[in-house]
Amino acid sequence: MSQPSYWSERITIGNLAFPRFIGGPLDGITDAPFRKLVREFSKNELLYTEMRHVACIANDKGGARSLKFEQLERPLNYQVAANFDTYIEQACDKIMQKGVDIVDLNIGCPARNVISSGSGSALMADLPRLKHILSTFRKHLDIPFTVKIRSGFKQCNAIEVAKIAQDCGVDALAIHPRLQTERFAGRPNMALAAEVKKALNIPVFFSGGVVNFKLANMVYEQTGVDGFLIGRGIWARPWKLQEMAAHARGETFVVDNKMILSCALKHFDYMLEHYGQHAVYIFRKHVPFYVRGIAQASDVRQALMACKEPEPVKELLIKALG
Numbered sequence: 119m120s121q122p123s124y125w126s127e128r129i130t131i132g133n134l135a136f137p138r139f140i141g142g143p144l145d146g147i148t149d150a151p152f153r154k155l156v157r158e159f160s161k162n163e164l165l166y167t168e169m170r171h172v173a174c175i176a177n178d179k180g181g182a183r184s185l186k187f188e189q190l191e192r193p194l195n196y197q198v199a200a201n202f203d204t205y206i207e208q209a210c211d212k213i214m215q216k217g218v219d220i221v222d223l224n225i226g227c228p229a230r231n232v233i234s235s236g237s238g239s240a241l242m243a244d245l246p247r248l249k250h251i252l253s254t255f256r257k258h259l260d261i262p263f264t265v266k267i268r269s270g271f272k273q274c275n276a277i278e279v280a281k282i283a284q285d286c287g288v289d290a291l292a293i294h295p296r297l298q299t300e301r302f303a304g305r306p307n308m309a310l311a312a313e314v315k316k317a318l319n320i321p322v323f324f325s326g327g328v329v330n331f332k333l334a335n336m337v338y339e340q341t342g343v344d345g346f347l348i349g350r351g352i353w354a355r356p357w358k359l360q361e362m363a364a365h366a367r368g369e370t371f372v373v374d375n376k377m378i379l380s381c382a383l384k385h386f387d388y389m390l391e392h393y394g395q396h397a398v399y400i401f402r403k404h405v406p407f408y409v410r411g412i413a414q415a416s417d418v419r420q421a422l423m424a425c426k427e428p429e430p431v432k433e434l435l436i437k438a439l440g
């Protein structure tokens with residue numbers, strides 16, 4: 119078993135320190151309204167933003183879209199994608215001006231539209247370009263810089279990539295130990311994550327299927343990593359990081375329908391504030407996760423499709439979970 123002290127220690131990134139459980143990036147899910155909700159449970163935990171391409175940040179007038187978040191969401195690790203050095207300096211300046219704690223480069227995204235431009239996990243298959251991009255970020259960032267990688271693109275080369283990142287001055291590295299071809303399914307490669315941890319001096323985080331403290335503890339014992347990115351496990355579970363911290367201390371953490379309802383309603387209100395009326399449609403993807411486990415879940419999902427205004431959505435949630 120891990121020593122209890124391991125779980126109470128903090129991870130150091132540059133001159134910053136964070137608890138070991140971290141809110142990972144999920145595009146379209148862990149957005150600004152959701153992060154604001156997570157902050158009601160977890161004040162000090164690091165939260166990743168969703169990935170934004172440096173060109174999108176550099177060309178976004180006033181940061182109206184790509185940099186739309188609130189300072190209360192910090193500490194934030196703002197995740198970017200890049201395929202060339204163009205726009206990196208401009209994007210870094212804008213991000214630092216807006217105020218975040220860390221910048222993370224995504225070197226792991228498997229999506230076709232991302233890899234077709236040479237960003238995301240495609241960078242793991244072009245090491246000279248990767249080195250140049252990493253050095254360019256390092257040169258223009260005055261704040262800590264991290265990367266998130268996979269096992270590799272088509273072939274496993276995570277150890278080589280991790281060493282390159284460390285040599286280029288990266289302050290911490292997260293690994294989702296699956297190849298691009300495996301996307302988000304199959305068993306994460308624990309042995310590889312352990313080798314990456316052993317090969318580096320900087321903190322290493324694990325991403326892949328960690329949905330509770332028991333699994334985090336198992337990952338720690340098999341890999342020795344320093345921190346855990348909670349991805350799908352936090353979806354519609356904004357209390358998840360606090361729950362895991364409580365379990366790490368040997369405490370109980372009670373989740374009941376009253377709490378789930380209160381979170382779902384707040385989440386929806388924050389989305390309405392952030393996205394306006396369009397939130398009625400965007401919120402649809404979250405509802406099945408809030409009502410999963412209740413007897414009428416499929417009726418709720420069906421009724422939701424007919425809702426065109428905020429009030430009926432709220433009434434539906436209250437009827438299902440109240």
Ligand SMILES: Cc1cc2nc3c(=O)[nH]c(=O)nc-3n(C[C@H](O)[C@H](O)[C@H](O)COP(=O)(O)O)c2cc1C
Pocket residue numbers: 142143144145146147167168169197224226227266294302325326327328347348349350351
């Ligand atoms: C819907 C969805 C969106 C994701 N978006 C991002 C993203 O923007 N940036 C990133 O680095 N990883 C992204 N990921 C990958 C996750 O951060 C994580 O590495 C992966 O899902 C495995 O961890 P999990 O099992 O805890 O979800 C995404 C995954 C999913 C399922």
